[in-house]
Amino acid sequence: MRRNLLPILSILLCWSLAWTANGLELVAPGGGEMDLQKNIVKYYGTDSKPVEARWNEMVLQTSYLEYYREQEIIKGKNGVNLVQNQPEKRTLKSLEAMIDLRREFFTASQDVILALRDDTTIQSGSMEWDRKKDEVKFNLKPVILYQQWRITGDSIIGNPDKGLFTVFGPVVATNDEIKIKAGKVIFNRELEHLILKEEPILIKGDNQLTATEIIYNLKTEKVTAQGVVKTKIIKE
Numbered sequence: 001m002r003r004n005l006l007p008i009l010s011i012l013l014c015w016s017l018a019w020t021a022n023g024l025e026l027v028a029p030g031g032g033e034m035d036l037q038k039n040i041v042k043y044y045g046t047d048s049k050p051v052e053a054r055w056n057e058m059v060l061q062t063s064y065l066e067y068y069r070e071q072e073i074i075k076g077k078n079g080v081n082l083v084q085n086q087p088e089k090r091t092l093k094s095l096e097a098m099i100d101l102r103r104e105f106f107t108a109s110q111d112v113i114l115a116l117r118d119d120t121t122i123q124s125g126s127m128e129w130d131r132k133k134d135e136v137k138f139n140l141k142p143v144i145l146y147q148q149w150r151i152t153g154d155s156i157i158g159n160p161d162k163g164l165f166t167v168f169g170p171v172v173a174t175n176d177e178i179k180i181k182a183g184k185v186i187f188n189r190e191l192e193h194l195i196l197k198e199e200p201i202l203i204k205g206d207n208q209l210t211a212t213e214i215i216y217n218l219k220t221e222k223v224t225a226q227g228v229v230k231t232k233i234i235k236e
Helices: none
Strands: 010-012 017-021 024-028 032-035 040-044 051-055 058-068 073-084 090-094 096-100 105-116 120-130 135-139 143-146 149-152 155-159 164-174 178-188 193-197 201-204 207-210 213-217 223-226 230-233
Touching: 024 040, 024 058, 058 096, 090 096, 090 120, 105 135, 120 155, 178 213
Parallel strands: none
Antiparallel strands: 010 032, 017 024, 024 051, 032 040, 040 058, 051 058, 058 073, 073 090, 073 096, 090 105, 096 105, 105 120, 120 135, 120 143, 135 155, 143 149, 149 164, 155 164, 164 178, 178 193, 178 201, 193 213, 201 207, 207 230, 213 223
């Protein structure tokens, strides 16, 4: 009698699964399954408890997670919450995210929100974060929310550890009293400065200021203008 032996392509893992390897700890309250052909492990959360992944100072929670073992890549779907506790607490939320553990490279898409400390939030449609280079990029209608300020542009490139973010324009920054327009704005969170470049305009009330470069102190509201400086009163 001849028997056909079929390869087992996946294994259903037990409920409430926990697994640790290479400093990565994964806990799946809803169990999981392993795709032996692609060498992928799939983890499931429950209605009340998400999948949780921990490594170094990172904690990631999501309802569904895929771990690509050979590439050491994590993919979270259906809502992702990532918390970094050092050097300062940062929280990343998005619908989907991918983390390359070897390269320390993060990508997030759809409803991305990165919270830095308690006073700075960056929202966008997509994000790339290279932790080794301390470089983060935001695209698709990015917005910086800092205290009472709202800064919008076409894209943002920043260094979270240094607190520096460059917004490429056209850029519009507003609070309750001031409106700023420029081709490029550098937001220095540590110095609490906005550096306005490329035909910057600062409007406060009926007064408009233009210059080659304008530095606005967010704390003291001091304005420093350089180059060709012009002021005028706006009449409606």
